[in-house]
Amino acid sequence: MFILRTPAEMRAWSRSQRFATETIGFVPTMGALHGGHAELIRLSASENTQTVVSIFVNPAQFNVRSDFEKYPRTFEADIAIAQDAGATAIYAPTSDSMYPVGYRTYVEPGMAADPMEGEGRPGHFKGVATVVVKLVNAVQPHRAYFGRKDFQQLAVVNETVTALDMDVTIVGVPTVREPDGLALSSRNVRLSHQARAQAPVIYQALTAAREAYKQGERSRTKLESIARDVLQTAVDANVEYVTECNAVTLLSTDLASENSVMCIACWFDDVRLIDNIALS
Ligand code: PAF
Numbered sequence: 347m348f349i350l351r352t353p354a355e356m357r358a359w360s361r362s363q364r365f366a367t368e369t370i371g372f373v374p375t376m377g378a379l380h381g382g383h384a385e386l387i388r389l390s391a392s393e394n395t396q397t398v399v400s401i402f403v404n405p406a407q408f409n410v411r412s413d414f415e416k417y418p419r420t421f422e423a424d425i426a427i428a429q430d431a432g433a434t435a436i437y438a439p440t441s442d443s444m445y446p447v448g449y450r451t452y453v454e455p456g457m458a459a460d461p462m463e464g465e466g467r468p469g470h471f472k473g474v475a476t477v478v479v480k481l482v483n484a485v486q487p488h489r490a491y492f493g494r495k496d497f498q499q500l501a502v503v504n505e506t507v508t509a510l511d512m513d514v515t516i517v518g519v520p521t522v523r524e525p526d527g528l529a530l531s532s533r534n535v536r537l538s539h540q541a542r543a544q545a546p547v548i549y550q551a552l553t554a555a556r557e558a559y560k561q562g563e564r565s566r567t568k569l570e571s572i573a574r575d576v577l578q579t580a581v582d583a584n585v586e587y588v589t590e591c592n593a594v595t596l597l598s599t600d601l602a603s604e605n606s607v608m609c610i611a612c613w614f615d616d617v618r619l620i621d622n623i624a625l626s
């Protein structure tokens with residue numbers, strides 16, 4: 347397993363792989379790897395001859411400093427999970443090599459960044475778009491893999507690589523869930539016992555909206571309130587948003603359509619969970 351620590355080291359490795367006609371798959375992460383990441387790595391390993399996993403807790407995408415500090419850091423375990431799933435290299439850049447003192451160059455994301463997470467977490471997607479461009483520039487992958495759980499992030503990344511004419515194929519990978527429906531997330535380990543027991547309500551709310559859509563309900567406000575009603579059955583759920591939007595434009599219209607996605611952000615104590623589901 348190769349461990350690369352700077353953009354220059356990473357680029358040199360990738361250049362030699364490309365010279366040897368290897369194909370490079372890339373799975374960007376902030377570490378704290380779980381089964382969802384393993385799925386991305388396995389898919390990459392099945393579609394490419396080399397798979398790079400980046401592990402970098404990106405300070406630029408946290409608008410709350412304490413959230414950045416509390417983010418779980420489990421480097422040794424991450425390497426084992428990545429290797430097991432088929433990764434051939436780890437890119438774990440140092441903070442200094444990513445954001446040296448005085449750093450001030452950022453990518454301004456497009457309209458996909460505006461609603462939902464963009465409203466609640468100002469600057470978050472600017473940090474994500476910036477780090478993804480920097481990571482992709484260093485790794486030089488043929489394909490990069492992102493989970494659909496972070497549906498809006500995937501839309502922002504797609505919009506960014508298109509806008510900046512980047513030579514990489516973005517692959518969206520279906521959400522991996524616990525048997526009770528809770529989407530796998532690095533934040534789940536921070537849920538209290540009581541919150542963990544209630545958190546599957548998010549998926550129940552999403553599936554209730556999807557069921558209503560299947561039964562013919564098209565009103566956005568009705569679909570959103572169906573999901574909200576389910577969330578309210580969990581005493582500790584503190585709902586931030588329940589939003590139906592178009593999968594491509596991320597805009598909400600009065601009537602849901604076959605391209606609609608229902609998105610939820612919900613807090614349990616100080617843990618913020620997000621999830622989404624395609625309605626059709
Ligand atoms: O989804 C994540 O883990 C992060 O937002 C990403 C894409 C690795 C950028 O830091």
